[in-house]
Amino acid sequence: MSKMYGGPGGMGFNKLKFDDGAKPNITKAMLARIASYFIPYWKQTIIVLLILLVSSGLGLLPPIFIQHIVDDALPNKDMGLLVELVLISLAATVASGLIGVLQSYLNSYISQNIVYDMKNQMYRHLQQMPLQFYSNVKQGEVITRMTSDIAGIQGVFSSTVVNFSSNLFILATTLGTLFFMNWKLAILGMLVVPLFIMPTRKMGRVRWNIAKQTQEKMSDQNHIIQETLSISGYLLMKLFTKEQKEFDGFTTVNAESTRLQIRESMAGRWFMMVLSTFTTIGPMLIYLYGGYLFIQGEITIGAIISFVALLGRIYGPVGQLTNLYVDINRSVALFERIFDYFDMEPVIVNKPKALPVNISRQDIVFEDVGFAYHRDKPALQHISFTAVAGTMTALVGPSGAGKTTITNLLPRLYERSSGSIRIGSTDIYDMTLESLRSQIGLVTQDSYLFNGTIRENLMYANDGASEEEMENACKAAYIHDFIMGLPDGYDTVVGNRGMKLSGGEKQRISIARVLLKNPAIIVMDEATSSLDTVSEYYIQKAMSVLLQDKTSIVIAHRLSTIMAADHILVVQDGTIVEEGKHDELLELGGVYKDLHAKQFERKSFTESP
Ligand code: ADP
Numbered sequence: 001m002s003k004m005y006g007g008p009g010g011m012g013f014n015k016l017k018f019d020d021g022a023k024p025n026i027t028k029a030m031l032a033r034i035a036s037y038f039i040p041y042w043k044q045t046i047i048v049l050l051i052l053l054v055s056s057g058l059g060l061l062p063p064i065f066i067q068h069i070v071d072d073a074l075p076n077k078d079m080g081l082l083v084e085l086v087l088i089s090l091a092a093t094v095a096s097g098l099i100g101v102l103q104s105y106l107n108s109y110i111s112q113n114i115v116y117d118m119k120n121q122m123y124r125h126l127q128q129m130p131l132q133f134y135s136n137v138k139q140g141e142v143i144t145r146m147t148s149d150i151a152g153i154q155g156v157f158s159s160t161v162v163n164f165s166s167n168l169f170i171l172a173t174t175l176g177t178l179f180f181m182n183w184k185l186a187i188l189g190m191l192v193v194p195l196f197i198m199p200t201r202k203m204g205r206v207r208w209n210i211a212k213q214t215q216e217k218m219s220d221q222n223h224i225i226q227e228t229l230s231i232s233g234y235l236l237m238k239l240f241t242k243e244q245k246e247f248d249g250f251t252t253v254n255a256e257s258t259r260l261q262i263r264e265s266m267a268g269r270w271f272m273m274v275l276s277t278f279t280t281i282g283p284m285l286i287y288l289y290g291g292y293l294f295i296q297g298e299i300t301i302g303a304i305i306s307f308v309a310l311l312g313r314i315y316g317p318v319g320q321l322t323n324l325y326v327d328i329n330r331s332v333a334l335f336e337r338i339f340d341y342f343d344m345e346p347v348i349v350n351k352p353k354a355l356p357v358n359i360s361r362q363d364i365v366f367e368d369v370g371f372a373y374h375r376d377k378p379a380l381q382h383i384s385f386t387a388v389a390g391t392m393t394a395l396v397g398p399s400g401a402g403k404t405t406i407t408n409l410l411p412r413l414y415e416r417s418s419g420s421i422r423i424g425s426t427d428i429y430d431m432t433l434e435s436l437r438s439q440i441g442l443v444t445q446d447s448y449l450f451n452g453t454i455r456e457n458l459m460y461a462n463d464g465a466s467e468e469e470m471e472n473a474c475k476a477a478y479i480h481d482f483i484m485g486l487p488d489g490y491d492t493v494v495g496n497r498g499m500k501l502s503g504g505e506k507q508r509i510s511i512a513r514v515l516l517k518n519p520a521i522i523v524m525d526e527a528t529s530s531l532d533t534v535s536e537y538y539i540q541k542a543m544s545v546l547l548q549d550k551t552s553i554v555i556a557h558r559l560s561t562i563m564a565a566d567h568i569l570v571v572q573d574g575t576i577v578e579e580g581k582h583d584e585l586l587e588l589g590g591v592y593k594d595l596h597a598k599q600f601e602r603k604s605f606t607e608s609p
Helices: 028-073 079-128 131-136 141-181 183-190 193-228 231-239 243-266 269-295 301-322 324-343 403-409 433-438 454-459 467-476 480-485 503-517 533-547 559-564 582-588 591-600
Strands: 364-374 377-387 392-396 418-423 440-443 521-525 551-555 567-572 575-580
Touching: 028 079, 028 141, 028 301, 028 324, 079 141, 079 324, 141 183, 141 193, 141 301, 141 324, 183 269, 183 301, 193 231, 193 243, 193 269, 193 301, 193 324, 231 243, 269 301, 301 324, 364 403, 377 403, 377 418, 377 551, 377 567, 377 575, 392 403, 392 559, 403 521, 403 551, 433 440, 440 503, 454 467, 454 503, 467 480, 467 503, 467 533, 480 503, 503 533, 521 533, 533 551, 533 559, 567 582, 567 591, 575 582, 575 591, 582 591
Parallel strands: 392 551, 392 567, 440 521, 521 551
Antiparallel strands: 364 377, 364 418, 567 575
16 A cells, blocks of 8 residues: 655555455554554543443342342242342442443543544645645545544444453453353353354454445445536536436446445344354253253252353353454554555655745746656656746746646645755745745636635635725725625625636636735736636736736736736746747747747637647
8 A cells, every 4th residue: 555645656546445355454553553542541441441340240240149049038038138139139230330321421432532633633634735635536535534434433442442341351250250150061051152153253254345345335426426416527417418327327336335235234144043043052051961960969040040141141242252353354444544544644844944934025946847747757857947036927838838837836736856946045945835835826727716705715815804905905906896796795605616706707806815915926827718808908907916026927828918027938848948038039930939820810828739
């Protein structure tokens, strides 16, 4: 299993599917790691163990007192003793019930707190995963891991620790008592134990396999739901009229998981029937041989009855202990799935000596930068340029040339594989991620707005901004009047991913959002979607306000933007092939001139492959 998100080529996220039927790898290190989650709750765990020990002792009392009732109280017609013995037995039962309540509370206290700790840890960890992780991971997998996998942990404590200890205590105390009472009868009672160890084991294995298959099917089902019933998937499905195909796919998976769940609940019913027959054989043997010993005058009737009652306490725990490995495997597998996520180290973290740095009014320098998404296929090679402080640098070139990749390296959404990137004299690796990112404003093509009000979306950039600052930013981004024209103004809900707004409106809102953040550096991917002239006019105006006096790198698709740029870099096949000003580049008569010629008639510089 891949343990490391290893930058280029080192992605193993797709391997994270549930291992098909493979047993988890139970090592000492693994167990120690699991135990580390229980350590904060060791006090509660000890109390639980003590309770289990006490209640296994208390459970012995009623069967033992039966002997005295039958042998002493009844033959002597001693009503006082009879009442006394019955009351003591009753008290023992009530006492063990009472401490059982405390034990249930502690069980769920420990389990839920472990779940709480793990969820927090997982959320923190997922926040730190690199962008690449989210492009690779299956839709819905993150949610499954956060919810059902971690939620599964809550059963682990009771199904393993409690189960094991309580069965062990009951078995040990009962066996001790049986042998103490009569070792010959005890051995006889034990004779049937092997009879049901085998079927129990077999049954456990069958159920374990079915449970695994069920889980896989459930995860497939979740995947289909996530893919087709999310906004983009839904659109795709509708536009290609694939409803029936998707429905058929869903029905198939749903039918399989239903079939498996029925099988799971039925598995072992036959074994159970056989087992219950075996459990009656033991007492029969005791009556037979015990009866013989009674006739011989060796033991009393009370002893036989008491013995049979005690024997009943053996079979249950033996069966459960035999199947304990199923629970342990299941629990370890759960932890393993979660640990696999924890072990994908977020590569993009602060260097040990990283410092917060002020990067305003500093040049951005790329020096011989290389990057690859996949090991053998470089996406960028030998990228060197300087974006002078306070100026606008435009990136142009065909689609897939590597422009977005260049801009993503600056805020360290991806890590360069070679070369250096500096702001001023400081390498971005020597700055804290927080100080770097808080000073870079990113306007992407598909501006992401979350499903909330326009105000909430704007304030995300700067919680402390006043209403006036917010409105000023929107005025500067030429979107204020539009917002005020909406029925609910700034309180208008934008819908999932801002669906209720046009592309141009979304981009102007996201420009306003960056204005509110007021970073030193702006990285912008101009929208390629064709905008009407009015929208385009407003976006241009908003952009010029945004970029004023800022150091900016803009992926430019429009001639007007390119003309406004101080410096143009022409990117092709992952390298910079030409650079200069518009006129110089035209004069050069190379790639830029071609691109320009192709796009000029449309008066924009939109991409063409
Ligand atoms: P541009 O912005 O110039 O259109 P990109 O920087 O998006 O180009 O892409 C450059 C190359 O890297 C393309 O070949 C693209 O297919 C590839 N690429 C982009 N993003 C990823 C990714 N997340 N994983 C793998 N390859 C990618």
